[in-house]
Amino acid sequence: MYRRDWTDIIGGLLLLVFGVWFLWHAQTYYNLGEMRRMGPGAFPAGLGVLMAIFGLLIMIPAWFRPGDLPVPAIRPLICIIGGGLGFALVVEPYGLVPATFAVVCISALAERELRPVRTFILAVALAIMAVTVFSKGLGIPVPAFRWGSY
Numbered sequence: 001m002y003r004r005d006w007t008d009i010i011g012g013l014l015l016l017v018f019g020v021w022f023l024w025h026a027q028t029y030y031n032l033g034e035m036r037r038m039g040p041g042a043f044p045a046g047l048g049v050l051m052a053i054f055g056l057l058i059m060i061p062a063w064f065r066p067g068d069l070p071v072p073a074i075r076p077l078i079c080i081i082g083g084g085l086g087f088a089l090v091v092e093p094y095g096l097v098p099a100t101f102a103v104v105c106i107s108a109l110a111e112r113e114l115r116p117v118r119t120f121i122l123a124v125a126l127a128i129m130a131v132t133v134f135s136k137g138l139g140i141p142v143p144a145f146r147w148g149s150y
Contacts, residue, residue: 002066002069003066004062004065008067012054013055021048022044024048026044030044030045079109089102104122
């Protein structure tokens with residue numbers, strides 16, 4: 001047991017750093033506009049401020065309570081990053097549905113106990129939602145399936 005809750009201190013610090021970076025980036029590269037007519041930088045700047053505030057609200061109380069030192073879990077980190085990479089590599093040549101299955105199946109390996117039925121149901125549901133929202137709803141030109149056309 002340590003004298004400070006380092007898990008929340010590190011998490012709050014990361015939120016604070018990313019929030020300040022969002023705010024700086026929005027102010028530097030986008031027009032913030034005015035209160036009556038907000039520009040494209042107003043929303044990211046507002047999110048940056050909120051992230052920084054939440055980071056402080058998490059970090060400051062953690063400084064005064066005991067806690068444990070975080071132990072990073074390598075397997076989930078690798079599986080989640082691998083899932084995103086798998087999606088990026090599969091979506092262009094094979095389409096949205098196989099890419100969704102790839103990200104779900106690779107990311108499911110992050111858990112210690114593999115549950116194939118639950119993973120399959122999740123992959124099917126997310127693939128249906130992805131096609132409905134992105135291809136049909138938003139009109140993004142990503143086909144559901146693309147076999148042999150690449």
